[in-house]
Amino acid sequence: MASLPSILGGLDPTSDRAVFRQIADQLREAIDRGRFKEGEKLPSEAELVEHYGVSRMTVRNSFSILQGEGLVHAEHGRGVFVRPRPPVRRLASDRFARRHREQGKSAFIVEADAAGSHPTVDSLEVKEEKAGQDISTRLGSVRRVLARRRRYLLDGRPVEFATSYLPLDIARGTQIAEPNPGPGGIYARLEELGHQLDHFEEEIRARMPSPSEVKTLQLASGVPVIHLIRTAFDTSGRAVEVCDTVMAADAYVLSYQLPAT
Amino acid sequence: MASLPSILGGLDPTSDRAVFRQIADQLREAIDRGRFKEGEKLPSEAELVEHYGVSRMTVRNSFSILQGEGLVHAEHGRGVFVRPRPPVRRLASDRFARRHREQGKSAFIVEADAAGSHPTVDSLEVKEEKAGQDISTRLGSVRRVLARRRRYLLDGRPVEFATSYLPLDIARGTQIAEPNPGPGGIYARLEELGHQLDHFEEEIRARMPSPSEVKTLQLASGVPVIHLIRTAFDTSGRAVEVCDTVMAADAYVLSYQLPAT
């Protein structure tokens, strides 16, 4: 690494911009310009204290800004690093097309394999439970539902946590209530049970994660989540499934095709 | 407000959870339980210092956690407040349907009026410029483009900043290059120019805002942005427009309909 003064400038005492913001600005710009590359270690707190002639808390304050922006992450005992942009998983709007369902594996496994990643599914939980207000409304005022919870990982990194809710009168006693729903997933089973799927409705929000989501998805600070709620409708117009998904936003790009008609 | 000890508990010195995290946990839980309501003022730093018997920086540290989660926001000289969840704007996937285009006003104005909000559009800029790498690729290797920039506000609050890029050979000299593109917007003009629209492609990402986005959208800390890139294709398969939109995530829910075929 080049010497600090050659990368970072000095402070402007006449500026009304707070010192810790000025430091954050300089570090951010250096990162943007590629003076610090992805995964690279930034100068230590002590070095910056020395360089700028400020106290350590001021430097830490600067780092905390960059952390909130998702630009860097600190590792206890090692240093502060430029956060690498992880490879993203693209979700195409045709990902539930029937033709993708004919094969054996789940959509997640197939896609990940194709992308050369190592996919895993864990924390599988299948149980009957009371539907929350929102789920109940979306499914048409059902009281109890079958909930299928699972977490998806790519190369060991959790990227998505999803829960499917199905009305008991549809799912109870079927393979949908089993941990392994069989080839083509629960959508294939639903169609076999006579619920020909007609269309899906997806609602998308983005927000900062709750503490429990941070834990489940092992999220770095400064990484939002995408909250997707999908409702599946059969040809009779009935909502047959609601899938509530929370995704690490830095791992996904969602893609949709809209007709212009 | 009830007395502090009745709302907030004490600290657990035996816990290995940091004190400032314990305080943040208690405040978060109190907010979730509704002990502090939306827009309500939290106890001041001094009060919490007194209640917990810790130093002021520790309390501020707790607040900064909650701020990062988007739960609270501080106002200089006034206090720390529970951040109200603003009314959200729903974007339906049929928002570009031709029938919505026949009327005079823009989609944004019509929707906002219907929702009882007061819509504004400002920072209008229309100019020719060099296309960036990404835009150029999406439009099919064009070098220069017409860029239309505008910011949308609801009841005075900025919620969205959008830039439309169009190939010069299509847009130059037409009403599309005027500040006011006329009734139905640029999509109506494109169709009049013989570019019958076929479909749109939308890419969605979520991330923390850059400092300039924080400024433009007046974002509170802990609010991510939704980054949407829409490409419009005409019936010949040509990309005729790319619209790059950055939205305040707390102001939007995106909604899509997908066929199951």
Next chain:
DNA sequence: CTTGCCCACTCGTCTATACGAGTATGCGTG
């Protein structure tokens, strides 16, 4: 009564210090 100022309270910024805990390296011992 109105105006304007003062003051108390609030958060914002910054310093200086202390100790704890995780990481990595190198050196000395076996």
Next chain:
DNA sequence: CACGCATACTCGTATAGACGAGTGGGCAAG
């Protein structure tokens, strides 16, 4: 050579204090 420990360096947590600046209410002067 291999192992283990000491040590230096890193960030994490917490204290105590100081001054600045925005807000709002009360009080005094006009």
